[in-house]
Amino acid sequence: MVQNTKKTEKRQSRAERRAAQEAAERAAALKAAKERKQQTIIGGIVVAIIAVLGIIAGVAIWRATHPNNPVAQMSIDEAYTQLQQVETKPAHIDDQGGILISKDGYDTAVEDAPTVSIYMDFLCPGCGNVHRELDPTLITMMEAGQINLDLHFMAFMDSLSTDDYSTRAANAALTIVDNDDDPGHLLTFVSNMYASDFQPQEGDAYVPVSDEQIREQAIAAGVSEDVADKMATDKYTEWLDAVDTYTPKREELFNTSGSLKGSMSTPTLTINGHFWDINELSFADVTMKDGLLTSLGIDEGDVGKAGVMPSIGADGEPISVSTGQ
Template sequence: MSKGVKERTKAKQVVREQLARERRRTVTLWTTVGVIAVLVIAGLVGWGVAAGQAKDTAGKLTVPPSAVDDGTAFARGSGPVTVDIYEDFICPGCRQVETTTGPTITGLVQAGKVTVRYHPIAILDRYSTTQYSTRAASASAAAADGGKFLEFHDALFAQQPPEGGAGLDDAKLIEIGRSVGLTDEAFADAVNGKKYKAWATKVTDTASARGVVSTPTVFVAGKPLERPTPDALTAAVEAAGA
C-alpha cells in the first residue's frame, strides 16, 4: 500500500472517530436534557398535587366530634329545657349578654334545668379586616376538640377586639387557647391550618336558614327570647319546664 493511500485511510479513520465522539456527546446531551425535563415535570406535577391537597384541606368540611344539633353547636348541661344561643365573637351585644346572663345560665345548668347549646356563628366578618368572626368561630371548634370550648368561649369575650379593626390574629387566638389549657400542638395546628373554617361557614348558613338574622339570638325551648335578660331567661325556662 502506498504512502498516500495509508495517509488517506488514516485520515478517514480519524474523521470517523471524531464523528462517533460527536454522536456520543449528542446522545449524552439529549439524554441529560430529557432527564432534567422529566424531573422538572415531575416536580411541577408534585407541586400541583400538593397545592391541590392544601386547597382541598382548607375547603374541606370537618365537623367537630363533640358538636351537637346536627353538628352546629356545643352543649353544656343536661337539663330538660333547651336554650340555644347564637352569638358572634366580635359582637358587643353578645359580650354584654354573656356578662349579664352568664351567672344565671350557670345557675340553671347546675340546677339541672337546662341544656345550653352555644352556636358560634360568623355574620360580622365585615366588621373586621381579617374575617375575625370566622376565624374566632373556627378556633372555638378547635378548642372544643381539646375539651375547652366554654373556657375558650369566655376568654374570647373577655378579650373581645373592637369592631372595625383587624381583630385578634391567629397567634393571639393560640395564646388565649394556651391560657385556658390548650397547650398541645393540635389546637395551634387547627387554628393555623383553618381546620374548621368551612364548618364555621356551614354553622352560619344553618343559622340563617333557621331565621337567625342578628346576634345575640336566644331561643328557649325553640321559642325566641326577645330580651335575653337574666329575669326573662329564668321566666322562660320556668314556663317551658312547667
C-alpha cells in the first residue's frame, strides 16, 4: 500500500512538473516575442541570440508556478537535508549532487585548475547543444589537467517523454559512475547520449527510446557489457527526485539575465562556482567554445597542452566575454 502511494505521489509530482514546464515555456515564449518586437538586431547577433535562446530549453522552475505544492514550499535547507538523507546514493557524489572528475580520476581535483560544473537533463535540447559544442574541448582540457569537471545529473523532464526517459537515462549514467572506474567511459557515454542522431526530441515529437538503445550507447563508450546490463534500474530514482527538489532552489544557479532571470534552468554552467551567463555570448557575438576559453583565460592554441593553465586558476571568476575583465 505504501509503495502504491509513493508511485501515485510520484506520478502526480511529474504531472505537476509537466504542467509547470508548459506554463513556464509559454510565458517565456510570450515574453521573448514581446522583447523581439521591441528590439532591432542585425547580422550575426541575430543568429547568436537565436542559438542561445535555443539553449535555454529545460526549465526547472515548476516550483515557482505551484506555490501550494509541498515541494515548492520546502525551504532550501529542508531540501538539502532531504537529499542527504536518501539511503541509496551513487558513488563519487558530493553533498551538492556533483561528480568531480579530473585527469587523476574521480574525486580528486587538479590543484590550481578551474572547475567547470554542468547541470543537465538528458532530454533537454539546450543541454544537447552545449555538450555537442563543448564536450570535445572540455574533455581534452580535463585530460591535460587544465580543468576539473563537475557533473550534475537531473531528471525533471520525464513528463515531456512517454517513458520517463530523463530518469532512465540518468540512472544509466549513475550506474556507470558506480561500477566503472574509468571516468572517460562516463564522459563518452554522456556525449553519445547527446549526439544529434541519438538524443530524442521532447514533448509531442518524442519517440520512445528503449533501455537496450541506452545500453548500446554505453557499450559504444567503452563500458563493459556486465556494467551495461545493470543500467536498466530505478536504483537512484529517489536520489534524483531529491536532487530535482534541491538544485532549482540554489540561488547561485539562477539565471542572471534573459527571460528566465531569477530561476534555475538547464543547461546551467558554473566556473569555479560562479554562474556562467550563456546569454552574454550573443551580445558579444562569440561562439560558445570561444566564449568558454575566454572566460577561462586560455588561448585555443594552448588547449590540451599539459602545464599550460587557464589564467583564472582554481579560485578566479570567469572573465567576461564582453568586457574582458
